[in-house]
Amino acid sequence: xxTILSLQNITKQYPGVTALKNFSLDIxxxxxxxxxxxxxxxxxxxxxxxxGAIAPDDGTIYFTRSRNEYNQLNPSLAKxxxxxxxxxxxxxxxxxxxxxxxxxxxxxGRLVNYEIMKKKAADIFKxxxxxxxxxxxxxxxSTAQQQIVEIAKAxxxxxxxxxxDEPSASxxxxxxxxxxxxxxxxxxxxxxxxxxxxxxxxIFEIADRVTVMRDGxxxxxxxxxxxxxxxxxxxxxxxxxxxTYPERDTSSQEVMLxxxxxxxxxxxxxxxxVKKGEILGLSGLVGAGRTEAARVIFGAxxxxxxxxxxxGKQVMINKPEDAIKLGIGYIPEDRKKxxxxxxxxxxxxxxxxxxxxISHYLIVNxxxxxxxxxxxxxxxxxxxxxLYQIVKNLSGGNQQKVVLAKTLAVNSEIIxxxxxxxGIDVGTxxxxxxxxxxxxxxxxxxxxxxSDMEEILGMSDRILVLTKGRIAGEVQKEDFSQDYILELASxx
Numbered sequence: 429x430x431t432i433l434s435l436q437n438i439t440k441q442y443p444g445v446t447a448l449k450n451f452s453l454d455i456x457x458x459x460x461x462x463x464x465x466x467x468x469x470x471x472x473x474x475x476x477x478x479x480g481a482i483a484p485d486d487g488t489i490y491f492t493r494s495r496n497e498y499n500q501l502n503p504s505l506a507k508x509x510x511x512x513x514x515x516x517x518x519x520x521x522x523x524x525x526x527x528x529x530x531x532x533x534x535x536x537g538r539l540v541n542y543e544i545m546k547k548k549a550a551d552i553f554k555x556x557x558x559x560x561x562x563x564x565x566x567x568x569x570s571t572a573q574q575q576i577v578e579i580a581k582a583x584x585x586x587x588x589x590x591x592x593d594e595p596s597a598s599x600x601x602x603x604x605x606x607x608x609x610x611x612x613x614x615x616x617x618x619x620x621x622x623x624x625x626x627x628x629x630x631i632f633e634i635a636d637r638v639t640v641m642r643d644g645x646x647x648x649x650x651x652x653x654x655x656x657x658x659x660x661x662x663x664x665x666x667x668x669x670x671x672t673y674p675e676r677d678t679s680s681q682e683v684m685l686x687x688x689x690x691x692x693x694x695x696x697x698x699x700x701x702v703k704k705g706e707i708l709g710l711s712g713l714v715g716a717g718r719t720e721a722a723r724v725i726f727g728a729x730x731x732x733x734x735x736x737x738x739x740g741k742q743v744m745i746n747k748p749e750d751a752i753k754l755g756i757g758y759i760p761e762d763r764k765k766x767x768x769x770x771x772x773x774x775x776x777x778x779x780x781x782x783x784x785x786i787s788h789y790l791i792v793n794x795x796x797x798x799x800x801x802x803x804x805x806x807x808x809x810x811x812x813x814x815l816y817q818i819v820k821n822l823s824g825g826n827q828q829k830v831v832l833a834k835t836l837a838v839n840s841e842i843i844x845x846x847x848x849x850x851g852i853d854v855g856t857x858x859x860x861x862x863x864x865x866x867x868x869x870x871x872x873x874x875x876x877x878x879s880d881m882e883e884i885l886g887m888s889d890r891i892l893v894l895t896k897g898r899i900a901g902e903v904q905k906e907d908f909s910q911d912y913i914l915e916l917a918s919x920x
Contacts, residue, residue, distance in 0.1 A: 709888030
């Protein structure tokens, strides 16, 4: 295979951070090339350089097909070179149809020709054996279907280098299989795929080669057929990392949270209890009702009926503020939209929910605010140049830690973790596990929602399996079995 894209000595610096350091890499034509690295390794910066979203401070970008060499690109030049990017947050307009999104920006004479748009979209969907109505509004499509629309948009623009950023993060197992089939078909057509994922097993399944990055540096490139999971993890973190789940003593029988006959938000007659220091896992297929139940308990969605008890006392929770006052913290699945304020700095985010405790007569005690933010920055090892760094500029793992810091700062005694390690690298994932275990040792009751089977089995003391908004079964530690949990989750 010949090289299609050559990056030479790419360097990019931000205030207090060097995101890329003399980074060099050759991507071969028609290959699926994975990028692997911890949060903050420089993957996002690299794809923004290739797509022209940001300009590097130094280095060159060379495209073999056009024989063009650039010191920097802009989005228009990158598209001319056949580069398209599908980001984790889709770049679609919800109020337009699938066809309109796919053909957005293209001209068909003086007037918009909807029939041409519809036919073009239908032809692309047919290529991949996908059943999506071209006239359906994007807002009506599932996450997997929206991702296919993004891929179709890239195909319609004759992309020869397609960059996919965590494409499977929000997909079910069957949807990931469908995604991979589309990627294989793109490869057969000669499209080069740059694939970014934290899921190492996924990389072994789909990629031809994998490049490991660490702290903005190029570390190594391996053929996936000639490497191992352990080797890749060691290259990522720069040390040998044991992927284990910390052991804990969970002998307490003191019930901290009890839910009886809960209805609302699609949840039907759910009852369970969580003990002091326990990690209760909620498992189930996508749409089983796990997050829906958590949001009702936290007051983010309306409770139709049922009772909630904290430390044996019945409580009324009508809004998140009520839950926070009662000592319930919630770390949502979508940290970017629901967990933190991306445009605000780290200090502001950590302090936001704790204003009552650091204010006097509506005036914030800035010294207390600083001390609180610094305390949790150190405790959770939040990697940031300063407390005044804007949260959107942090890696996904560090954004997750900011959300956790905000929750801990208000002295939560019951914490709901919804997909706590989704989109987080192996090293940070281990840190989150150790933090959860430390919280458990301190007596904090934890409800953990996870779609990662290894995680749910490794971290939970008990597991509740949900299906269609109901509890399908409760599994004790000694009976943990992937097959049994999947059997319950599927309603069998």
